[in-house]
Amino acid sequence: MGVNATAAVLAVDAGNSKTDVALVGADGTVLGTGRGGGFQPQVVGVEAAVDALAAAVGEALRAAGRGEGGRMGGGPAGGGAAPGRRERAGGAVHVSACLANADLPVEEDELARAVGARGWGASVRVRNDTFAVLRAGVDEPRGVAVVCGAGINCVGMLPDGRTARFPAVGRISGDWGGGWGLAEEALWYAARAEDGRGEPTELARALPAHFGLESMYALIEALHLGRVPGERRHELAPVLFAVGAAGDPVARALVERLAGEVVAMAVVALERLGLRDAPDPVPVVLGGSVLAAGHPQLNGRIGELLRERAPAAVPRVVAAPPVLGAALLGLDDVGARAAAGEALRAHYAPDRNRVGANRVG
CATH class of the missing domain: 3.30.420.40 (ATPase, nucleotide binding domain)
Incomplete structure (x- = not known):
């Protein structure tokens, strides 16, 4: 986990009961991870819910040697920003957040603005957390x-x-x-x-x-x-x-x-x-x-x-854990090479088949 490694994606999978975060390099290397509590904006409000994400994000950034989890981008990072802006450590950072209770596109947009305002990345994309499950599989x-x-x-x-x-x-x-x-x-x-x-x-x-x-x-x-x-x-x-x-x-x-x-x-x-x-x-x-x-x-x-x-x-x-799916979606967003996804999947599911899933029926 070197501080000078290029960070491509800050992946967030936030469910009703827990949140997982991973900072992932452009080559699929996991640079740092964090875990926090549940994500329930419909109960506590959007800003308080994003505050709860911040603890897990900060843990992942500190594990990667990137300070206390402050702003990572060079400026505002709303949902409409294009991937590819440069962050302090010298790599492109895109936030891929798959969040529970983001059930409607209008809710995804609202949450993308709230997450983007934290400056964790140069671009942000918020999806419902079911997309993370799909991409992980x-x-x-x-x-x-x-x-x-x-x-x-x-x-x-x-x-x-x-x-x-x-x-x-x-x-x-x-x-x-x-x-x-x-x-x-x-x-x-x-x-x-x-x-x-x-x-x-x-x-x-x-x-x-x-x-x-x-x-x-x-x-x-x-x-x-x-x-x-x-x-x-x-x-x-x-x-x-x-x-x-x-x-x-x-x-x-x-x-x-x-x-x-x-x-x-x-x-x-x-x-x-x-x-x-x-x-x-x-x-x-x-x-x-x-x-x-x-x-x-x-x-x-x-x-x-x-x-x-x-x-x-x-x-x-x-x-495989849904945070893997959030990270793979982020790598898709930034146009990462297929080898990066393969390396990331190997990190999370080294002993499982290549899609990390079991056949039914």
């Missing part, structure tokens, strides 16, 4: 990614810069799924099973048992009164999958529905990019905690449905 910027973590989102991209995306802001934009949504559905069915309004399901026993409670009534009371914090609802998604794997029809139907939602998003994105009937295989990258967990019923069904609806699609679960 493909050798070139071509394919589709579906991320299912707390929520669900899907993006696609082509080497010529065309993209496909969804608003992905919840039910008002037509979304269903994600760990939070699965937990809500499981609670709904379990409550109705216990009080007689719905069909019987093992979820009525398994969900409260997860919290050491004896009934859905007790769990409803505990959630409503805050004795079980609401944020712990996400713990119920794995319970749902376990109950489904044991054969419960209600739980299995919810898993089946999620598989259908994942495939519906992927197929629409493939169609928008003209890739659904492509003559060559097209990667469909699966990421996020729900899909990365590798539940056989869910991931197996996704593979089956994709073979039926988009035969060219090749689903795979991404194994």
Whole structure:
């Protein structure tokens, strides 16, 4: 990690729970890394959220021997600046930031201005964090990614810069799924099973048992009164999958529905990019905690449905960290050589295959 190495990209991957930063050289060398907390501009405001990024950026710059993380560019660095300006250490610096909650282009633009004002690079490009997952899982910027973590989102991209995306802001934009949504559905069915309004399901026993409670009534009371914090609802998604794997029809139907939602998003994105009937295989990258967990019923069904609806699609679960994708996108932006991307990927996934992902189905 030499201070005189040329720094090409400051890569930022910021999710709801954590932020990873990497300063990457023009040859793909990782010069310094940093880690910080979650990125939630919708909760704390844009400036406070970018302040939180600054700690991780500063850590990465200090690790690279570049001071305390102050301004790196020669002047203002807004989202419209072209890559190639010179920074103090003698290299071109471009900020490639893939951020959670940047769901709409107007939000990306606002965040690009806020990040650019910090002077971390001579140019800035902000994307939704799902693009980082996609780029981490493909050798070139071509394919589709579906991320299912707390929520669900899907993006696609082509080497010529065309993209496909969804608003992905919840039910008002037509979304269903994600760990939070699965937990809500499981609670709904379990409550109705216990009080007689719905069909019987093992979820009525398994969900409260997860919290050491004896009934859905007790769990409803505990959630409503805050004795079980609401944020712990996400713990119920794995319970749902376990109950489904044991054969419960209600739980299995919810898993089946999620598989259908994942495939519906992927197929629409493939169609928008003209890739659904492509003559060559097209990667469909699966990421996020729900899909990365590798539940056989869910991931197996996704593979089956994709073979039926988009035969060219090749689903795979991404194994490489999203910050790799943010950095690769940055190298794409500055026109780096392919060897730089290969070196960067080797740093993050030396023991995995070249796209850092596992085939599904």
